[in-house]
Amino acid sequence: MAAEEPWPELELAERERRRELLLTGPGLEERVRAAGGRLPPRLFTLPLLHYLEVSGCGSLREPGPGLAQGLPQLHSLVLRRNALGPGLNPELGPLPALRVLDLSGNALEALPPGQGLGPAEPPGLPQLQSLNLSGNRLRELPADLARCAPRLQTLNLTGNCLDCFPAALFQPGALPLLSELAAADNCLRELSPDIAHLASLKTLDLSNNQLSEIPAELADCPKLRELSLRGNQLKDKRLDKMVHGCQTKSVLEYLRVGGRGRGKGRGKAEGAEREESGKKRRERKQRKESSEGAGSEAARPLLLRVLPASASPAPMTVSVSPEVKDVRPYIVGAVVRGMDLQAGDALKRFLTSQTKLHEDMCARRTAATIATHDLGAIKGPLLYGARPPQELKIVPLGRREAKAKDLVRQLQLEAEEQRKQKRRQNVSGLHRYLHLLDGKENYPCLVDADGDVISFPPITNSEKTKIKKTTSDLFLEVTSAASLQICKDVMDALILKMAEINKSTLENKEGDALSDSEGDATAGQPPGPRTHVGAGPDGAAPLLVEQVRVVDLEGGLKVLYPSRTDLEAAAAHVTVVR
Template sequence: PPSVQTLDVSNNKLSEVPVELADCPKLKDVNLKGNALKDKRLEKMVNGCQTKSILEYLRKGKGKPEGAEREEPRKKKRERNRRKDGSDGDDEVGEAQKLLLKVLHVSENPAPLVVKASPGVKEVRPYIVCCVVKGMNLSPGNALKRFLSVQTKLHEDVCEKRTAATIATHDLRLVKGPLLYDVRPPDDLKITPLGRKEVKAKDLLRQLQSEAEEQRKQKKRQNISGLHRYLQLLNGKENYPCLVDAEGTVISFPPITNSEKTKLGKTTSDLLLEVTSATSLQTCKDIMDTLILKMAELNKSTLENKDGEPDSDHESNDIASRDNASPGCVSANCLPLVLEQVRVVDMDGNLKVLYPSKTDLCTVSSLVTVIH
């Protein structure tokens, strides 16, 4: 009945959960634990996620509301890519093998980063999720190069060539908060793109278009590479989205480029992650989950000295990391990445999204242990 507020059907013989459950407007608390559900992802969620997330999963995954036809293939593709990478949720990993992530809550953080979202983004690119990650080791060998390759691969796969979402990564030391997620006309938006001089967005797109045409002529084919492939994503937009720091500098212009000002380097250990989308908030969260999982895997691999191209600093860095860990510990499990929650608020300070909340990282729960 629509008036039900609490439902406890734990330890029964349920194999499926009716979609209609998601349509109960007053339902605040549902207990489905102890049932052998056919949907294994849902089975994991009922043990680790709040009711709101479970109902949202039922609504989106099964009920297929408006827009779900487009969202469903994306979810399937993300799941397929996770399985391909050996992270299938059905393959349980022993607790000892799981990657550790520690979440620092806003209330525990003396200076939490805040992102304000202006009303104008609703018309252009409404969804943004941010997170701070501390403790990455990008200095040995080709660790930085490998991390940038991971980002490129995610853009190709789960981000669907940036049509579903765009990832941006920044060196936290170079980010001046609080941040503003805003929109600006092409003539007003100025950015210093990676590897280029400061330019207006309008001129940057014109340059990239010209380069794309030149590329086509030289190679005598239609396929173009690099940033040029994303120009059509801004077609017809009167305003462009951007992330602006406290000094008024644009540090991100999705889906095109980051800024040279906050570029990652080998000495970067603390990062600001940003995922924006015109599709849905859940798309941003799922992609952020996957990005953080990949970072934890990369950090573990680097710490265990599996980096492909050792350099002179590699060995000393690796030894130093092991010295800082507990005796006999040579695994990144001893040095968990720390995730700092980042709030996105509206211009009046009302919360729009907090990541990671307790309901996040469910999509990678079989591979990571989150310490709240």
């Protein structure tokens, strides 16, 4: 019994039959070290677990026996930023229900066959969809990886020491569902023509490797839309230039017609380059006339960087009180840093996009409600709960402080006046959402550490945290009485829209800067570099999305956003770096 005392999280999870468990923090190091660098055996006696995360533990060298046998319902296993390696022993499989496996940021050097992820026959991970092995020291992949995880959709190998892919990975039918393959920052020297057998591949990142040739067969990948080959040692100088300045479509066309020195094909490629250059000039000219035109079709994607809550110096946490369960039980939060709302009409577009999401995706706030806050005006941690209307006080946007009971009554009187003046039943503004509070004895609210109510969903948020042009760091919340998944879906859509707005703002600035630099060059001065503060390696300005933990009053994890499976829709035009 004494050996179990240092693990109160396990006792709580067992007693409350929890499906999610997060083990992290400074105290974890000592406990894992005392257990011989492994996880405690008692952990593998929680058969109801769907989500397990153990992160940031430099003492954890192997998961320990019993993982596969004791957690048959596990959907997500996150073991990032530990000390796993150099190999994995014992196997992680079979885990018949596992969909997400994150082993990033460890010290793995190899996953040898039959010793890495699980047996290949029958498949040890038959439902695995996402595998993250980034930030390790892998020199090779197991030859039977595809047979071990035949339903793999996303494979992240960024930041390892791989010099080639196993041949079996690209065999016909090996990975029929693989849509994203990231292997940037490795030592890859060649790419097999068999990659064309990845029929579902949409995104391929092979940047910063040692590739000298790109097989023409790559153009035969029927769904490939995003391709990055920058930072390689391509012998074809024309291709090397194109991968830095042209869209994926033009690069694939160049490969399709045969590349350099192929006569007719070269002419087509040059024509594609000219067409691409002309298109960029037209886009620069039209940006100021149509802000929406600078969206997902631009050549360079914007980066979204996800910072785990465990890596944040001051992570935001939302505690949920039990009384909100019968009122509006679901909430998801996120912190977004690096938003530029000062230029042009960026703030107006941001607020308009929020309104549009409320109308469409949120079904006029009946499915979910969004609230956005100036992070600098908030003191955490936050408490999400429910209060009687006569006790809940808030300073609503554009109004004076009022009790919720009085605010609702005032809005009802305004709605009646609107109907009389317009001689119709429809009303506008906040008045449209009053019916969502009908029959509620308590009203939901989000309260900061100062005791101020900063949000009263689904009606309004506080003047205290109002977004301004100078706001660059935001706290986002989505609440719902319907489901947690709708909260996540709406949050995904909101963050991706913010990425598009920031992208458009950056491109407008670059367009102006380009015009200025061209004027300088005309006057005999060389143009300055086209850079942006905080730009990523390809010049894109990243938004930083910090994870927010939603917990119960005892600290038990309820929701972690964004998790590995969130923001998946970003792949088409936003690069998510985790």
